[in-house]
Amino acid sequence: MPAPRLTEVTTVACLFFIFLVPFAAAGLALMNVGLGRSRSAGHMMMASLCALAVAGLAYFVCGFSWQGFIGSPGHVLTLSGKSWNWIAEEPLFFRKLSFDGSATSLTALFQIFCVGLAALIPLGSGADRWRLRASCLSTGLLAAWTYPLFAHWVWGGGWLAQLGVNYGIGRGFLDAGGASSIQVLGGLTALAVTWILGPRRGKYSADGMAPAIPGHNAVLVLFGCVLALIGWIGLNSAGAILFTGAEASGAAMIGINTMLAASASALTAAFITKVRFGKPDASLTANGWVGGLVASSASCAFVSPAEAVLIGSIAGAVITFSIEWLELRMEVDDPGGSVSVHAVGGIWGLLALGVFGQFQRPVLNVATDSLPGAMNGIVSGQWLAQLIGVATLLGFVLPLTYCVNRLLNRFYPFRVSVEGERQGMDLHELGAGAYPEFVTHTDEFLPR
Amino acid sequence: MKVLGFLMLLAGWFLVLAAIVLFAAPPFRAAFVLTGIAVEALGLILAFRSHLNPREDEE
Secondary structure, eight states: OOOOOOOHHHHHHHHHHHHHHHHHHHHHHHHHHHHSOGGGHHHHHHHHHHHHHHHHHHIIIIIHHHHOOTTOOEEEEEETTEEEEEEEOOOSTTTTOOOSSOHHHHHHHHHHHHHHHHHHHHHHHTTTTBOHHHHHHHHHHIIIIIHHHHHHHHHSSOTTTTHHHHHOOBTBSOOSSOIIIIIIHHHHHHHHHHHHHOOOTTSSOTTSOOOOOOOSOHHHHHHHHHHHHHHHHHHHHHHHHHHHOOOGGGHHHHHHHHHHHHHHHHHHHHHHHHHHHSSOOHHHHHHHHHHHHHHHHHHTTTSOHHHHHHHHHHHHHHHHHHHHHHHHTSOOOOTTOHIIIIIIHHHHHHHHHHHHOOOOSOOOOSOGGGOHHHHHOOOOOHHHHHHHHHHHIIIIIHHHHHHHHHHHHHHSOOBOOHHHHHHOHIIIIISSOSSTTSOOOOGGGSOO | OHHHHHHHHHHHHHHHHHHHHHOOSHHHHHHHHHHHHHHHHHHHHHHHHHTOOOOGGGO
8 A cells, every 4th residue: 555655845845844843842841841840850851851762762663663654554453344454563673664755754753753742741740759760661651552553543544544434434533733642642641640640749738728839930831832833833744744645835824823723822821810810820821822732733734724713712721721620620730731731632622623624635644545535525524533533542542551551650660759759859860959059848748 | 430430431432433333324323422432521530530639637
């Protein structure tokens, strides 16, 4: 089955966009650092770097062989006469991959950055208490198994992408920029990690109060937002070219939609916090900005700019309330807001594609010889395909990532000792603080 | 309750898969998928509730 071919112009443009993606990782890493405590800042940045490294290596060893690419050979299960492509069967260590500028080699390059991005998301939730080696092991599992499996279903011509061809459900599950395989998968892993780790000490008191533990550096957080925008423009544009067959000329609209969704989301979050608390909240506005980027990812190539503004506005509102609801009602101590921003924002973005998506060109999300129905059709039911993808994330990916991390936690405990948490992750795990002139705060360890 | 929550998440997903395979008519398929998602929602609520933290004075 042939993979989609790219023109020379599209190949060069795609390469350029792919090389922007690490900016998104830099942005997320800075945000995670800024939203955590000062005594764990160095540790968080170190963990981010290690996560990128482990994810890249694990993906190289076996991740790509499970994920494959559109048109790659896969293990197929036949149900009621229809083939369900469950997992790819590429060789390990990128063997047989020719680095000739083909769509396949660009996919491998793009994915090695994307898997690192997905690995950074749970770090924000485990801030101030997740041990470095445990986070590296968890990242290895994510990059070697969870991410490739789901990404194959969406981006490798797997059964979710085949829903259109096999069952006439829309054009199959669509996700141009990784709202599902990167963002929601990372966000659900963050939720699993938060559940396993438990809250930071002093977060929830006996009288039911949940005092805010503010991030230590708003400048890092807000600068991270700007870097993330650059990365997301690359992420959405390259993803749309590689996994939906968009032309390089479509990147202008994708960039505009990405920017508009982030802007609308951030301003909505700022407005809501201003109305509710009297002043706009920097960290929630930053979360709104990234939430808008996340929400734009799935649909960036298929909606108009006005619809992108609407998607972003709703994302900003949903994420702001979700962060508060999870923290106060569900007692999910998520310092980086990763669960709300990436999981909730991503799910909204995926559903929004089903509601607002317009398809004026062929969508090449499966191998080209199996496309006629999806390309020309007047097929309806895209919302149902998106719903099935979301159901798969919640019903399969969340239990899977929870069980895998729970098992890992049994053999190698995730959580740092009480003494380590008091001392700060920097001193306890790295032996030196990020800001040596600062004193360590101990107020939350005083007897109540 | 924790295990039950995750089992319900899985059960909801299997309902969704069954809907794709068993029903060809879009309305029935959609209804069955929505039922699966409702089961998943219940499982998610159970999973969240089972992870509510014990108060520190109860530890």
